[in-house]
Amino acid sequence: MNADVVVIGAGIVGAACARALARAGLSVVVLERGAAAGATSARGEGNLLVSDKAPGPELDLALHASADWPRLAAELADELGAAFPSVEYQRKGGVVVALTEAGAEPLRAFANGQAAAGVAVEHLDAAAALAFEPDLNPALTAAVHYPQDAQLQPVVAAEALLASARLAGATVLTGTEALGAVRDRAGRLVGVRTRAGDIGAGAVLVAAGPWSGDAAAALGADVPVRPRRGMVLVTARMAQRVRHKVYDGDYFGATQSAAADLQTSSVVESTPGRTVLIGSSREQIGFDDRLRVEVLAQIARRAVRLFPFLADTPVIRAYGGFRPYMPDHLPVVGPDHRHPGLWHATGHEGAGIGLAGVTASLLCAQLTGTEPPLDPAPFQLARPSLAAHLGGTP
Amino acid sequence: MSVSVLVIGAGPAGLSAAVAAADAGAMVTLLDAGDGLGGQYWRHLPPERSSVREARLHHGWPLFERLRERVAADEAITVLTEAQVWAVETTGAVTVRVLVGPADAAGREPLALAADAIVFATGAHDRTLPFPGWNLPGTFSAGAAQALAKGERIAVGRRAVVAGAGPFLLPVARSLTDAGAEVLGVYEAARPLHAAKGWLARPHRLLGAARKGPELAGYLGHHLRRRIPYRLGAAVVEARGEGRVEEAVIARLDADWAPVPGTERTVAVDAVCVSHGFTPRLELPIAAGCRTGPDRFVLVDADQRTSVPGVYAAGEITGIGGVDAALVEGRIAGHRAAGGDRSALRADLRRRRAADDVARRIEAAHGVRPGWRAWLRDDTVVCRCEEVPYGRLRDTAAATAQDSLRSLKLTTRAGLGICQARMCGRTVEELTGAAPASAADTSDQRPLAAPIRLGDLAGLATTPHGGKDTQ
Ligand SMILES: Cc1cc2nc3c(=O)[nH]c(=O)nc-3n(C[C@H](O)[C@H](O)[C@H](O)COP(=O)(O)OP(=O)(O)OC[C@H]3O[C@@H](n4cnc5c(N)ncnc54)[C@H](O)[C@@H]3O)c2cc1C
Ligand SMILES: Cc1cc2nc3c(=O)[nH]c(=O)nc-3n(C[C@H](O)[C@H](O)[C@H](O)COP(=O)(O)OP(=O)(O)OC[C@H]3O[C@@H](n4cnc5c(N)ncnc54)[C@H](O)[C@@H]3O)c2cc1C
Numbered sequence A: 001m002n003a004d005v006v007v008i009g010a011g012i013v014g015a016a017c018a019r020a021l022a023r024a025g026l027s028v029v030v031l032e033r034g035a036a037a038g039a040t041s042a043r044g045e046g047n048l049l050v051s052d053k054a055p056g057p058e059l060d061l062a063l064h065a066s067a068d069w070p071r072l073a074a075e076l077a078d079e080l081g082a083a084f085p086s087v088e089y090q091r092k093g094g095v096v097v098a099l100t101e102a103g104a105e106p107l108r109a110f111a112n113g114q115a116a117a118g119v120a121v122e123h124l125d126a127a128a129a130l131a132f133e134p135d136l137n138p139a140l141t142a143a144v145h146y147p148q149d150a151q152l153q154p155v156v157a158a159e160a161l162l163a164s165a166r167l168a169g170a171t172v173l174t175g176t177e178a179l180g181a182v183r184d185r186a187g188r189l190v191g192v193r194t195r196a197g198d199i200g201a202g203a204v205l206v207a208a209g210p211w212s213g214d215a216a217a218a219l220g221a222d223v224p225v226r227p228r229r230g231m232v233l234v235t236a237r238m239a240q241r242v243r244h245k246v247y248d249g250d251y252f253g254a255t256q257s258a259a260a261d262l263q264t265s266s267v268v269e270s271t272p273g274r275t276v277l278i279g280s281s282r283e284q285i286g287f288d289d290r291l292r293v294e295v296l297a298q299i300a301r302r303a304v305r306l307f308p309f310l311a312d313t314p315v316i317r318a319y320g321g322f323r324p325y326m327p328d329h330l331p332v333v334g335p336d337h338r339h340p341g342l343w344h345a346t347g348h349e350g351a352g353i354g355l356a357g358v359t360a361s362l363l364c365a366q367l368t369g370t371e372p373p374l375d376p377a378p379f380q381l382a383r384p385s386l387a388a389h390l391g392g393t394p
Numbered sequence B: 001m002s003v004s005v006l007v008i009g010a011g012p013a014g015l016s017a018a019v020a021a022a023d024a025g026a027m028v029t030l031l032d033a034g035d036g037l038g039g040q041y042w043r044h045l046p047p048e049r050s051s052v053r054e055a056r057l058h059h060g061w062p063l064f065e066r067l068r069e070r071v072a073a074d075e076a077i078t079v080l081t082e083a084q085v086w087a088v089e090t091t092g093a094v095t096v097r098v099l100v101g102p103a104d105a106a107g108r109e110p111l112a113l114a115a116d117a118i119v120f121a122t123g124a125h126d127r128t129l130p131f132p133g134w135n136l137p138g139t140f141s142a143g144a145a146q147a148l149a150k151g152e153r154i155a156v157g158r159r160a161v162v163a164g165a166g167p168f169l170l171p172v173a174r175s176l177t178d179a180g181a182e183v184l185g186v187y188e189a190a191r192p193l194h195a196a197k198g199w200l201a202r203p204h205r206l207l208g209a210a211r212k213g214p215e216l217a218g219y220l221g222h223h224l225r226r227r228i229p230y231r232l233g234a235a236v237v238e239a240r241g242e243g244r245v246e247e248a249v250i251a252r253l254d255a256d257w258a259p260v261p262g263t264e265r266t267v268a269v270d271a272v273c274v275s276h277g278f279t280p281r282l283e284l285p286i287a288a289g290c291r292t293g294p295d296r297f298v299l300v301d302a303d304q305r306t307s308v309p310g311v312y313a314a315g316e317i318t319g320i321g322g323v324d325a326a327l328v329e330g331r332i333a334g335h336r337a338a339g340g341d342r343s344a345l346r347a348d349l350r351r352r353r354a355a356d357d358v359a360r361r362i363e364a365a366h367g368v369r370p371g372w373r374a375w376l377r378d379d380t381v382v383c384r385c386e387e388v389p390y391g392r393l394r395d396t397a398a399a400t401a402q403d404s405l406r407s408l409k410l411t412t413r414a415g416l417g418i419c420q421a422r423m424c425g426r427t428v429e430e431l432t433g434a435a436p437a438s439a440a441d442t443s444d445q446r447p448l449a450a451p452i453r454l455g456d457l458a459g460l461a462t463t464p465h466g467g468k469d470t471q
Helices: A012-023 A057-080 A101-116 A126-132 A154-167 A209-218 A250-256 A293-306 A308-312 A349-368 A384-389 B012-023 B061-073 B142-152 B169-178 B192-200 B203-208 B212-226 B283-287 B322-337 B342-366 B370-375 B390-399 B405-412 B425-432 B454-458
Strands: A002-008 A028-031 A094-098 A122-124 A142-146 A171-173 A180-183 A189-194 A197-206 A226-235 A245-248 A263-270 A276-282 A314-325 A332-335 A342-346 B004-008 B027-031 B077-080 B083-089 B095-100 B109-113 B117-120 B124-126 B139-141 B159-164 B182-188 B230-232 B234-240 B247-252 B265-268 B271-275 B278-280 B311-313 B381-383
Touching (some): A002 A012, A012 A342, A028 A154, A094 A101, A122 A126, A154 A171, A154 B405, A209 A342, A226 A349, A293 A308, A293 A314, A308 B454, A314 A349, B004 B012, B004 B322, B012 B061, B012 B117, B012 B322, B061 B077, B083 B283, B124 B142, B142 B169, B142 B271, B159 B234, B169 B182, B311 B322, B390 B405
Parallel strands (some): A002 A197, A028 A171, A094 A245, B004 B027, B139 B271, B159 B182
Antiparallel strands (some): A226 A276, A226 A314, A245 A263, A332 A342, B182 B234, B247 B265
16 A cells, blocks of 8 residues: 555544545545544544634644634535534634732733733623623633634544545555654655554654654654653533633643643633533653542642532533643644655644644645745744754664 | 441342341441342332232232341441442442432432442343334333332333333233223233243243242243233334324234234224343443443453452342342342351352353343344434434434443433433434444443432532642
8 A cells, every 4th residue: 555645643633634634635544543543632632722822833733723623624515415413613712811929920921921922801790790601700800801712522533634634536445554664765754554464654743642752763763752641531411501611820830730630720611512611730751641630639629629610510511631742732734854755734732733734734735835824934843943853863 | 345347238139138238247337329228129019008918919929028138127228218329439448328318319428338248239221122012001011010019019001012021011911900900911022932941941941030930930820821822023113092092003013023014903002111131230330440341231240349359249130030139149149248258158159150041031032132123213213312313413423423321321222311311221222233243332331320400419528639629
């Protein structure tokens, strides 16, 4: 078997890239060692947030994604028809709340900085916040509304992108692990080894989520992606009393910090299934998926502080995954400067669902030599902030 | 110092494990989510309404009374009822998280228990295959009908049929008639040949399983006396009615359980009770890290040890063998968990072999066969909690080219509801061709073994190793 591009990983990032590449006319084979859309992309939430991102390249990416998802969601719905489940794209807006005096000023300042970078921001006083979210803890000290924040159903989104990729001609091989590189005499990467045989490739794209480090290593390269554990709680179905994505301002501390110990923030959102999702924790504990009740308790404490009525709501499920985490908190989208023919689209940490579409456009433009939707430089593996984390050239 | 043994589940397996562990010198904690002891088998009226008829309604009632009195009287055994295990942690020693108090109450008391050895004896729940109309009021799982009859003396209807597969249909029919219902028929999906192969190949083995032989004989005798028709190779393939069950459609089945066209007939009923076997309650052993086998029961060795050191399993979670298997496995597990010597177990090891044989026969004779799918229609609800119809499940699986449970659950919502796929999980897996034995995800995994209020979760004391709360 041969392909212009072999994509390693059928999570949402691999699916989106496969779709973009196939629609650009390339032949694409996707290798997935497990089931498609079964790993990280099925173990998180589907927030598409601009509100949690400080001005900088990731916010630029998120603003692109935010502008682009309505189009992408409509395109997928058109293409796949009514029998395909909806990606449940909802631009419901976010409300970020501070509950302490100490937290109020940093939240306002953060929001003002974002406004300067082009984010739609609306400061709310307590009365306005309670009008947005009547069941919010009235003791709040500051609140900001972010109308651009949206949500998606991540697994449907990943499956829709993959189904669309198939319609554009991509082949998806599940239960097929990328085991190693096929090289020509000059040592150049020309394909991928699998148990089912070699697959020749003009380019190989690593989109293996938190396992991208291992997948790259199997190809003789390295990429400093690490897992960052996160847990989410799901309540029983109930009459909906949470209207937006509501979270405490500590979320910023957690996403922007590299500290290894347990951090939680409560992002509370209702879903079309009439449950409430409450996420999430952040821990650097490797690929350890053992349950820690204390983590769940901490998530619960924050949620109940935000919405006191939730105390009586039963949690029926807890699940978790490993965010693909880069040491400098930016994804890698582009070629491997040390290994011709090798590409990466990974390291999206807690934002890969929302950023999958724009990642695919950015990757595809670089690979096909067309005009990228935004400057790819900050997302290169060769960027200075990663230099200390990379091995040398072969 | 004596060994501490924690037994989870106080059905036949857990009760006998607790007693055997105490006999071997251990300090025992026995806990059960229910408000009484006895599990599914010895479900009975609450003590304040106890009845002299229990003994007639339950096989082995005197044995239950002996076990119950023993665990109550023995100072080495602490009994906790209304004690729901909701999570198991394995980051340090295997630790069982418990909430004690009435099931729906807020502010239940939290406990975190560890012990030198743990015995899981969490039993099984009964499995019902979907059919058109099974979600109409008046259709019951046979287990629910049985529980109401045994625990409340309430018959679920006046004119009932019992259908499905397995020896469990007979006691259900009996409980229903004892509670005052007229049972119009018992329909067993297994065909005579399979039933005969399963049960008659070595009848002496069957009788060797202490009580099962006479017990079955007793049920059959009861059927004859009551003149309840018992049909092999037949099933309820549809329930019909305006707003509730008014009639059941019964059809003959072929050897694969597919309905034979043209054999349908309808019976006027107000209750349909169905059971197609049992699904072991595996969430706690799985959360503890215990390996399960290809048949999806907890793997145990001759001492009932699981793959996790210090963790034992007994009863229906290791195989569906009925009450005798549960009792003997419980004794072995309790004795060995307490550090008791294996030489004392010779008779029990022999009895367990006979019980294992019964389990194999039940599966051979009554195991679910794939032809049942033929009685589904596109609008037959498969997941009742989330009201997912078969047609949508099948079409979504096709549209996403997907056979893995995780994605299908999230794209269709099948199995995401309040029962967390306890009812439909295995059905969804079968219908979509998922291969649970090789999958990372199965419908048996539930890190939260029971719902817990956010307030109760939030109220759990912070443990020192849990990291700091940044507030
Ligand atoms: C608790 C939690 C909450 C989150 N919340 C959000 C949120 O609200 N919004 C948001 O945008 N993001 C969120 N995320 C992050 C998001 O889920 C991830 O960024 C995203 O799913 C990453 O997608 P991926 O395709 O890179 O990885 P994955 O989905 O993990 O896909 C990678 C695939 O590669 C496969 N693979 C690995 N190695 C090989 C190999 N050698 N050969 C073949 N296949 C291989 C894997 O099996 C896997 O299927 C959250 C994550 C977590 C854990
Ligand atoms: C509804 C039903 C009715 C049955 N009726 C009959 C019958 O009439 N005749 C017959 O021959 N066989 C019957 N059976 C089969 C019967 O289950 C077995 O023969 C026998 O009871 C198995 O014993 P066990 O100890 O393994 O499990 P069980 O008797 O099921 O006991 C398991 C116990 O574990 C407890 N438990 C489970 N999870 C937790 C948790 N997370 N926390 C705390 N406690 C927990 C349960 O409350 C239960 O009391 C029935 C089965 C079911 C499901």
